[in-house]
Amino acid sequence: MSDTSQCRDYAAVTKVRATDPAAIARAWAHRTTRPTLRGNGRLMIVAADHPARGALAVGSRPTAMNSRTDLLDRLRAALADPGVDGVLATA
Structure with missing residues (x-):
């Protein structure tokens, strides 16, 4: 994987997964974390398990x-907010 440790588009994700699948595990092992609870002790978790539950409709x-x-x-946009603590999702 490149020096930036991030893929800039979906083609780059596909390329990494095809040519260096261990890069994902390396990035995970070297990630930085922060305390789970901050400030007011509440967590903001983004729900992203809708497709796995078959909940695909929005209105009409x-x-x-x-x-x-x-x-x-949408997840990238949500996780860019420093107030978001995590994601509830399925593979």
Whole structure:
């Protein structure tokens, strides 16, 4: 994996997974963590398990949440907020 330890787009994720699958484990092993509870002692967890539960509809749009890349884009936006502590998700 590159010096930045981040993939900039989905093509880069695919390339890493195909050419250096151990890079994911290395990045996980070298990640930095912070205390679980901060400030007011509450956690902000983003729910991202909708596709695994088959909950894909939003209002009148029955397949509004069926795109994995759209879900990943929304997760990236949510996790960029320093107030978000984690994700509840399935593989």
